[in-house]
Amino acid sequence: MGAQPHGVGARHPLTMRIAVVGCGVFGLGCAIALRERGHEVTVFERGPIPHPRAASTDVSRTIQRLYGDRHDYIALVQAAEPVWRRWQAESRVNFYLPIGHVFLASGQDRGTRAGDSMRSLGLAPIPVAEARARFPQFAIPEDATVFFDDWGGYLVSADAVSAMANLAEGLGVIFREDGGVGTIDERTSGVDLGVGDRTLRFDLAVVATGAWLPTLLPVFRDSIAVTRQCVAFFDPVPGSEHLPGALPVFAIDSGPDRWYGHPLRDGRIKIADNDLGAIVDPDDAPEVPTAFADSARAFVGRWMPGLAEGRYAGSRACLYANTPDNDFIVDLAPGHRRVFVAGGGGGHGFKFGAIVGEIAADRIEGRDHPLGERFRLGARLSPP
Ligand SMILES: Cc1cc2nc3c(=O)[nH]c(=O)nc-3n(C[C@H](O)[C@H](O)[C@H](O)COP(=O)(O)OP(=O)(O)OC[C@H]3O[C@@H](n4cnc5c(N)ncnc54)[C@H](O)[C@@H]3O)c2cc1C
Structure with missing residues (x-):
């Protein structure tokens, strides 16, 4: 389709064909937010969802707001909470337990x-x-x-991921669960994903492969x-x-x-x-x-x-x-204009899965999310 990629400048982007690679909480959060904004979204996962090796699977993840004086994290998790509640109501899966x-x-x-x-x-x-x-x-x-x-609690993580996948599918996100992505190559007019023996072209790829981010994008090998x-x-x-x-x-x-x-x-x-x-x-x-x-x-x-x-x-x-500073990455990959990253969740990313997609979608569409500054790359990964 050849639409101009994410925004970096494009304030009213055309609908784009976007690939999201990885169906953990970050990838699915991005897929939902981008699809809700009208983009054509295809998600790739190398097996079942939730994937048994994904950090997002497991049985439970704390949702809490004890972030010291880092007020942006507190605001962010408080912004995620009503989205978790909405997704719980829409999916009718009881995965959010605010038990204090x-x-x-x-x-x-x-x-x-x-x-x-x-x-x-x-x-x-x-x-x-x-x-x-x-x-x-x-x-x-x-x-x-x-x-x-009493605000805190936990999310039944595998159930939350399944619910997110169902919500995404209901919105029209296309699922490729046989979709282990082997390569990502950015071209002038698109980005090529190597999946098995096929090459698939998109306007933009969001890489949300968790611990396998450096495998797919070696530029992160020394920093993740x-x-x-x-x-x-x-x-x-x-x-x-x-x-x-x-x-x-x-x-x-x-x-x-x-x-x-x-x-x-x-x-x-x-x-x-x-x-x-x-x-x-x-x-x-x-x-x-x-x-x-x-x-x-x-x-x-x-x-x-x-x-x-x-x-x-x-x-x-x-x-x-x-990541070296324990902050997530929600930004373009270094040196790229069509390859975007949502990752670096460390030990605290799950609870933000309901809001990270909004930050990504704003950035992709050329807007600044009010709480997204911390997650831009800038010089964060440069050697000291
Ligand atoms: C033990 C543990 C406890 C934690 N506790 C908490 C907590 O209490 N609260 C909290 O908020 N957070 C917690 N976290 C952190 C949180 O779970 C992670 O930050 C978050 O789940 C990361 O999500 P993700 O989508 O980035 O990665 P993942 O969930 O790992 O998803 C990545 C996906 O990409 C897929 N993939 C990889 N390579 C490819 C490829 N080439 N092609 C296609 N698909 C691919 C994988 O199969 C996987 O499904 C914890 C993490 C762990 C490990």
Whole structure:
């Protein structure tokens, strides 16, 4: 069709034929936003959706707004929340569980996540005696800072991705689930995708391949670090206070302990370590190191003794795609005018999946999204 690509200048773009590569939360979010604006959108995924290896799959992802004094992230996740609610209502899939979020920290000084988040959100610490009565699941030290944000919760991630795919299909997005994209070549009048033995031409490609971004666009090889992250599951003792309804989403940031967790709908508790894991090749199936089970058990023993009496029910590994500054990339790929990137979600991208597409679509259409500045590339990936 040969329409002028994304905007960088074009304020009222023609309808474009756009390929979105990757059907995780970022790719599907972009597909929905671009289709809603009238573009012809084809999405490519190398297998079933949700894909078993996608970071967006898994069982659950926290949605919270404890971003310290980074007010643009707070505004962004608050803008995502009504979209998640709308998509939940439209899809009739109950994937959004705003069950509240309790945070346990070792201090509340300025410059700490706990202190800055409480100040930004107007939240107050809960006196320790009251916190112990309210959250008996935790061994709360005398000097702990505890606060609760009833805004937070979690998203049942695989269900949310399936719901997004169904919504996208209903809007007229074309799906190619046999569509592992091997190559992307930008030409003067379009961008060519190599899919199997075929070459398909589009006006613009959005690359949203998560941990496989550097595989498809080697320009990101030195700047995106792919790390293996592990999660563990515990079955609480039946009848304990860890059952859904009694326990909110939780995060602990105290000394060496930086863990978080979710009470899943089936009664199982998921916990995970917030620290970055080992750098890995995304094409090697990530395995959970044996030491992880020991550290998960030790964490539970220190902070959730009642849960430690339950059963360790297994673990799984998943991949973060980390940018050097931990901010996402929603911008043209370096040196390109028809290849756009939505990625670098790291360990916190999922909750923004309902809004990242709007930022991408604005940028593609030549507008500045009011909250999109942080996600432009500029000189962010240059060596220091
Ligand atoms: C253990 C863990 C815990 C996390 N916890 C949270 C949390 O609590 N809250 C939160 O907000 N975020 C969390 N995150 C981060 C969040 O899950 C990710 O940032 C987000 O899901 C990334 O989405 P994505 O669409 O960029 O990538 P992905 O979901 O990985 O999707 C990329 C897709 O591209 C496909 N693909 C790859 N190569 C090709 C190709 N060549 N052709 C076609 N398709 C291709 C893949 O199959 C995949 O489906 C967590 C991540 C992990 C790993």
